[in-house]
Amino acid sequence: SQQGEEDPQALSIQEGENATMNCSYKTSINNLQWYRQNSGRGLVHLILIRSNEREKHSGRLRVTLDTSKKSSSLLITASRAADTASYFCATDANFGNEKLTFGTGTRLTIIP
Amino acid sequence: DAGITQSPRHKVTETGTPVTLRCHQTENHRYMYWYRQDPGHGLRLIHYSYGVKDTDKGEVSDGYSVSRSKTEDFLLTLESATSSQTSVYFCAITSGSTGELFFGEGSRLTVL
Numbered sequence: 001s002q003q004g005e006e007d008p009q010a011l012s013i014q015e016g017e018n019a020t021m022n023c024s025y026k027t028s029i030n031n032l033q034w035y036r037q038n039s040g041r042g043l044v045h046l047i048l049i050r051s052n053e054r055e056k057h058s059g060r061l062r063v064t065l066d067t068s069k070k071s072s073s074l075l076i077t078a079s080r081a082a083d084t085a086s087y088f089c090a091t092d093a094n095f096g097n098e099k100l101t102f103g104t105g106t107r108l109t110i111i112p
Numbered sequence: 113d114a115g116i117t118q119s120p121r122h123k124v125t126e127t128g129t130p131v132t133l134r135c136h137q138t139e140n141h142r143y144m145y146w147y148r149q150d151p152g153h154g155l156r157l158i159h160y161s162y163g164v165k166d167t168d169k170g171e172v173s174d175g176y177s178v179s180r181s182k183t184e185d186f187l188l189t190l191e192s193a194t195s196s197q198t199s200v201y202f203c204a205i206t207s208g209s210t211g212e213l214f215f216g217e218g219s220r221l222t223v224l
Contacts, residue, residue: 030211033211041217045214048212088155092211102154102156104153105154
């Protein structure tokens with residue numbers, strides 16, 4: 001079964017708006033990662049947040065982690081058309097960093 | 113970009129035929145993974161390797177075998193392909209130190 005589940009499954013927003021997507025997971029983790037996948041391409045790592053961190057920033061990305069609720073959120077500020085992609089969270093609940101489990105993803109569409 | 117290539121990128125085959133997908137890396141990373149991606153399921157781990165000749169099963173390993181005789185190559189074999197194995201297959205690598213995975217561009221397999 002999937003460790004992480006993203007919400008919503010699909011999201012459409014106007015360019016310039018902020019996009020927020022959420023990830024819930026089931027068991028304790030060491031870290032949680034977010035990846036982006038452009039259509040027809042492989043996944044690209046965006047950001048990693050460790051279980052002892054609550055918030056992390058990288059450019060226009062802001063990730064939060066609430067281990068008490070077993071959830072994380074990814075915020076993309078000032079969205080651009082190039083942000084159109086699918087976004088996945090991944091957790092290492094089983095055997096540490098060497099074995100990641102991915103969620104089903106959020107499909108983000110930025111409307112120009 | 114991480115030096116990781118998958119071959120073939122596209123393959124159409126018939127039910128019952130053997131298929132081998134190859135993942136080649138030039139990064140000398142210890143860990144290599146095979147995932148499959150299907151609509152509604154996200155990415156699911158098939159098999160992974162933590163060193164030459166050291167492999168282990170993932171959550172959807174039935175019908176698949178792997179081999180790793182060299183650090184740089186990780187082969188995924190479908191001994192007798194079935195239509196349920198129609199999917200996009202992704203190889204990923206990591207050094208294990210950060211947990212960040214680097215993905216190949218994917219191999220689209222269609223089993224008729």
